[in-house]
Every structure is written in C-alpha cells, then in structure tokens.
Amino acid sequence: MQNVIELKQSKRKPIQWVTGTFVVVFHLMAIWALFTFSWQNLAAAVITWWIAGSWGIGMGYHRLLTHGGYKTPKWMEYFLTVCATLGLQSGSLQWVTTHRIHHAFTETDKDPHSPREGTFWAHMGWILQGTAQNQPEEVVRRYAPDLLKDKFHVFVSKYYYLTFVFVGIGLYFIGGWSMVLWGIFLRQVLGWHSTWLVNSATHLWGTRRFETHDDSRNNGLIAAVTFGEGWHNNHHANPRSAKHGLAWYEFDPNWLQIKFLEKIGLAENVYAYNLEKQMDEAKPLRKAA
Ligand SMILES: [Zn+2]
C-alpha cells in the first residue's frame, strides 16, 4: 500500500522519566491551584484553554495543518500555530506527523495510541512509555514534508515551549502566582487530558454513524471538553472535513469559528462534509433504532 518506513510507534519503551516528572509536577500544581480559586484565575484558565485548545490544537494543528480542511493567510496559520504551542503538545512538525500516522494506521500496531493496546496506553501511556511526540527526522520528512518546507514551522517546532514560558510570566505579572497555577498548570492538565481523551475515549465509547475500519466513536461529552473534537467517528470517516459535528445537535465550536473566519475573509477553500448529500458515498451504518 504505502512505502512505509519501519515504524515502531506503539512499542513500549522504558518510562521516559523527564516527561514523567513534568507530567507529575504539573498535576501537583493543578491540585495546588484548586486551593487558590478566584474568578480572575478561573477567567485566566478559561481564556488560555480556549486559545490553546480551540484556536491552537483543534483549529490550527488538527483541522488546518494536519488535514488541510481549510486555508488561511500565512500570518493567520502562524498565529494559530503559536496558539497551539501554548497547549504544550510539541511543535507543529511533530504533532502533525504523529496525527497523520494515527490516521494512516489507526488501530494497528503502528498507531501511536490505539486503545486496543490498553485504555491507559491510549490515554497517556504512549506519552510516558511510547514515542510520544518524539518523531525521528526521517519520519517527519515522510509525513509532514509540507510543513518541513516552511522555516516558521521548523523554528516553532524547536522552540514551542517558549510561548508557554512567556504566557506564564505574563500571567504572573497580571495576577500573581495563583494566576499562573490556574492559567498555566491547571489549564494545562485539563488541556492534556481532554486531548488524550480523544485518543482513548473516542476510540472506545460513543456512537458510530460511519462504518469506518477503526473503532472511532462520536462522543458528545468529549466534544464538549474539546471544542468539537469528540465527533471522532465523523472525523475518521471524513478526515479532511473542517466540520466535525455533522448534525445540528453535534455542537462543534471549532467549526463555528472556522465559518466565522470564512465570513470575515480569513479562511477559504473550507471543506465541509454534507451529511444529507454525501451520506450514501460513505457507507453509513444503518441506524439501530
Ligand atoms: Zn482517532
């Protein structure tokens, strides 16, 4: 099928202690945050979560860069990319490579995070003991050649953690240490887990509209905490569609914002799967009831 480089994505390795320590420290800080509640701190967490998770990871890394569901002016693409770096999930080259491999080899032994290898593995085991986002250069060259040509993406992928540091310093000056606990640590832990839930939960629990060759599911709860990324069976059936929530009741804030960008002239070539018109082509599952 594809001329594939030997990938050993899902093989368990010894625990990566540096990553593991970071993850543990972040969780402890997130618990500390709970003792320092204020409405300003909550606002800082919500705003940074929205910027990192929705504009960055969902609209930027995922729907724009990985799948090309729409196009934006370069400056806008770069802006969304910088927003995504605030989500501390590696740079664009690495993230896009990992996610394209997930789509190419879903639920096989080359999938970086399939729940068929264990629920915990799919959630965060692959971060602690798997490849995580540490993709070898030849793999990036194979899966993200488009981004590799762009010096900005190469640069940002090297220094992606700086956004996180700068925003942290900014929050410290605005609202002190407790605002850092909320806008950086608590928000980051929630952001990680909600993204990881897309890899674990939406390949395990939910409904299936499309008869895809993987275990992907539509899960409204996960969609609610990922700005619409939880309509994952819709997404695996139609990866390029910038619209993941296909029915009126499938709330998809990332899609609504992409439509808004299109309205104000900042997005074009927006591709959206049309449920009524295209359903037959995609071999939908017959409704059980
Ligand atoms: Zn998936």
Ligand SMILES: [Zn+2]
């Ligand atoms: Zn995807």
